[in-house]
Amino acid sequence: MNLRIPGPTPCPPEVLSALSTQMVDHRGPEFAAVLERVTAGLKRAFRTENDVLVLTCAGTGGLEAAVVNTLSPGERVLSVSIGEFGKRFAAIAETYGAEVTRLDFEYGQAADPGRLDEALTTDASLSAVLITHNETSTGVTNPLRELAEVVRRHGKLLLVDAVSSMASVPCDVDAWGLDVVVSGSQKGWMVPPGLAFVSMSPRAWRAHDRSRMPRFYLDTGKARESAAKGQTPWTPAVSLFYGMDVALEMLEQEGWESVFARHQCCADVARRGVRRLGLELFADPPFASNTVTTVRAPEGVSVADLRTALRERHEIVLAGGQGPMAGKVFRIGHLGLVTEAEVQAVIDALAVELPKLGFVPPVGIGSSPA
């Protein structure tokens, strides 16, 4: 099966095999060694000297950890949203009592640093900003460095959803001044889902000390205390740590610059291929994500039928649209374990199946390179 969704991504055989390792005492020396190696590898990947905690939960649990560990009920925060995951981040903050002001951008567009600056200038009572680095629902990567610069200039706390960006596209936590950054094992890391990673800057820890949102299972303070003893506060998903241990070694052997370049190449194959077929990309081109390509469903073509045809006749699994995008787009995932050939196979299969579903490419398409 060519699993081309934006996570979980396929995992290398080495990682899958590591998952089969027998259990150890999670409070013993073997697990402590794994936790230490994984944490050190994550810090290198995050490019940070900040603490990085590993929590046993999905990426959404990591986002909740970012919120409840730094904010308080009644606190005024700015949500910068460009899609479904931006909305989710804001919803979590609201659930725990934050007063959320929304700076929403049109689906398919990136967030504009100028408008962020304006929003923070207009309302000085905002104390924190929530931003999605890579929005998989629309296939857009935000200009995080520029957005972070604005947040830094205003002296606000910056919480970043880097669940699907980190390990696939550059995300320099320290250089860009990101306070809380969340990622998840099932994305660029090439590991099954179940672990979330949360980095916290000294400024974030100060916010943690002041924060009054309730937290227990997702308390990063407890995670930091336990990590100092080579443990986690609650029983960790040991098998997934084994997987991360191997995956980090593989990714570092490939080299992070090569990993990013591979994602860029795969994304180029997807975007070029889609355009050549006469299809329309959903994302604003300069901000099109290197992790997932979102394609507008051609007039009259059912996304459900297209996905079924690809699955049944080509063993290719694509993602549909989320929320308001359901039925309007389909998405080609190309992050984690992915090669250009696997992405090209998707383009080839689309070329076969789309015409059967009634798609007629615009005049002049099909011969010249786009």
Added chain:
Amino acid sequence: MNLRIPGPTPCPPEVLSALSTQMVDHRGPEFAAVLERVTAGLKRAFRTENDVLVLTCAGTGGLEAAVVNTLSPGERVLSVSIGEFGKRFAAIAETYGAEVTRLDFEYGQAADPGRLDEALTTDASLSAVLITHNETSTGVTNPLRELAEVVRRHGKLLLVDAVSSMASVPCDVDAWGLDVVVSGSQKGWMVPPGLAFVSMSPRAWRAHDRSRMPRFYLDTGKARESAAKGQTPWTPAVSLFYGMDVALEMLEQEGWESVFARHQCCADVARRGVRRLGLELFADPPFASNTVTTVRAPEGVSVADLRTALRERHEIVLAGGQGPMAGKVFRIGHLGLVTEAEVQAVIDALAVELPKLGFVPPVGIGSSPA
């Protein structure tokens, strides 16, 4: 390694091998089929017609889910605690603003239904009761059926920590009238940690509708909605579901009554062996747990040294004491994947190592069966 701690337990090769299965779309038909089979198997194991939701988190996350999905800030609840996990359950409820009244029993003792009745009679404003079924910190199994009967008679909501009991000792959710019941994959289920199971009765769902504690990641309402579509609200730990799928089949093939009998036999070997060595059991005998045997450290013997000796010379890993019990007891885990021979190996190793550490058995010990 003979891993004899009260979880994570060793996993059968069939389960470990299933963990290596490649990823699938967590919103596609393959995962839906796994989720359906696992949920059905859990319902049979819980002996319930109630909804059983699977959350990607540790058992502690499951306990938090039990609390935040049914209670409200300011609500008055009774914590029935016999050890560290009872304290944890209460701490979670307090963290989220519940007003907790404590009915604590001495470590090593079970909770007394009479005193529970008294506590509920004395204070009619209590609306819910938190009980640990099997307290691994002390090695005591509570008489849950009797305790639940009292709670039912008073018409209170009953939240049960069955993290380490379910799948190892009988726990009849419907017959005993348990409203919310939590278990975790790394215990009797013989699967690595990372999944929690939460069953909710119709009464618990009514409490859910009224409940005002904040919840997002651990919202069982969202989990129920998604489950109806063969999905989970957030990306699930797919590999651990694969493991559960295989483990449930193995456990059902063995038969639940045989599984319980095996735990009973292993516990008997542990308790008899410990007594024959002249050591003292910590748990009140009629309530000694079939999942873990807690042993008082003999005068002058260091638990740390004993654990090191067993690990280094016998490849046996025992657990130490938790919280106030640290240094005072050691614990022999015998739940999940366990045979009488593996437990006997612990007894044999103790017989070799204890004398080296200065242990002199009481007069008359060493020849006659206890």
